[in-house]
Amino acid sequence: MEEIINWTFQVVVVFLLLAGGIFSLIAGVGIFRMPDLFTRMQAAAKTGTLGVGMLLIALVVQFWEVGIFIRAALVILFLFLTAPIAAHLIARAGYISGERLWRKSVCDEMKGQYDQVTHALSSGKWKQDDP
Amino acid sequence: MKMFVANLLLAVVWSLMSERGTMFQLGVGFVFGYILLWYLQPLIGHSGYFTKVLQIARFLIFFIKELIVANLRVAWHVITPASFFKPGIIAVPLEEMSDLEATLLANVLTLTPGSFSVDLSTDRRVLYVHVMDVDDPDKVRREIKEQYEKQLLEVMR
Numbered sequence: 032m033e034e035i036i037n038w039t040f041q042v043v044v045v046f047l048l049l050a051g052g053i054f055s056l057i058a059g060v061g062i063f064r065m066p067d068l069f070t071r072m073q074a075a076a077k078t079g080t081l082g083v084g085m086l087l088i089a090l091v092v093q094f095w096e097v098g099i100f101i102r103a104a105l106v107i108l109f110l111f112l113t114a115p116i117a118a119h120l121i122a123r124a125g126y127i128s129g130e131r132l133w134r135k136s137v138c139d140e141m142k143g144q145y146d147q148v149t150h151a152l153s154s155g156k157w158k159q160d161d162p
Numbered sequence: 163m164k165m166f167v168a169n170l171l172l173a174v175v176w177s178l179m180s181e182r183g184t185m186f187q188l189g190v191g192f193v194f195g196y197i198l199l200w201y202l203q204p205l206i207g208h209s210g211y212f213t214k215v216l217q218i219a220r221f222l223i224f225f226i227k228e229l230i231v232a233n234l235r236v237a238w239h240v241i242t243p244a245s246f247f248k249p250g251i252i253a254v255p256l257e258e259m260s261d262l263e264a265t266l267l268a269n270v271l272t273l274t275p276g277s278f279s280v281d282l283s284t285d286r287r288v289l290y291v292h293v294m295d296v297d298d299p300d301k302v303r304r305e306i307k308e309q310y311e312k313q314l315l316e317v318m319r
Contacts, residue, residue, distance in 0.1 A: 057241075069292040070247075070294070073292065076272050077232050078233050081229055096185070097185050115273060116265075136249050137249070138250040140251055141290045154283035155283075
């Protein structure tokens, strides 16, 4: 019985490590292959976060201790809070400095909403009416 | 909050009582503590804590599912040679919400399928979202509002 449980744990660890590694790889390849800044950030922000998250969960399953669990949980929490914000800042800086959308993009409803001087972003005609 | 502390305390007591495997036992203890407190409601008074925990759990499961779907989809976009997608930036009108709620909504959107928050308007009423596949802008707007905004506000309030 003990052996079966150990074996199952090992399989889960291997699966998580492999999947995490593959997702991280895809994040890297995605940055290289995507056509413009915004689609690149999509690839980097999503797959990078899940990839690292899976590696950390593999660590927890491998060692199965409270101390490691708490540390890994904190790292995942901060990663999920900060990675999207970093991506958002890069995309915003890119948009303001005139980075173009990919030529096959369908629409850009943010066009002309930035104030050229103050960089304040107006909500334009999309603002929802208060009930 | 008081209920949460009580529940956590019960979980710790449970895990201390059991022989080994503290981490697993902590989870078990939390579930049993939750059930116990739920049964004791007539005695200790009603609390919004119980529905809140269920809502948070539901949202977390939904979020993890969406996160995995998002990654598989991005992986698909990266691997396929021809780029079939039709990206675009879409403005999503928001309800009145606090800074924390807006931040969380933007983060959740970035990590879920096909969407990526670019910027929030200065008056915090419109979120500009870059979407991978835009067939119909109004449909995407509606989906984001109904799925993510509604659920997140339900959990936060």
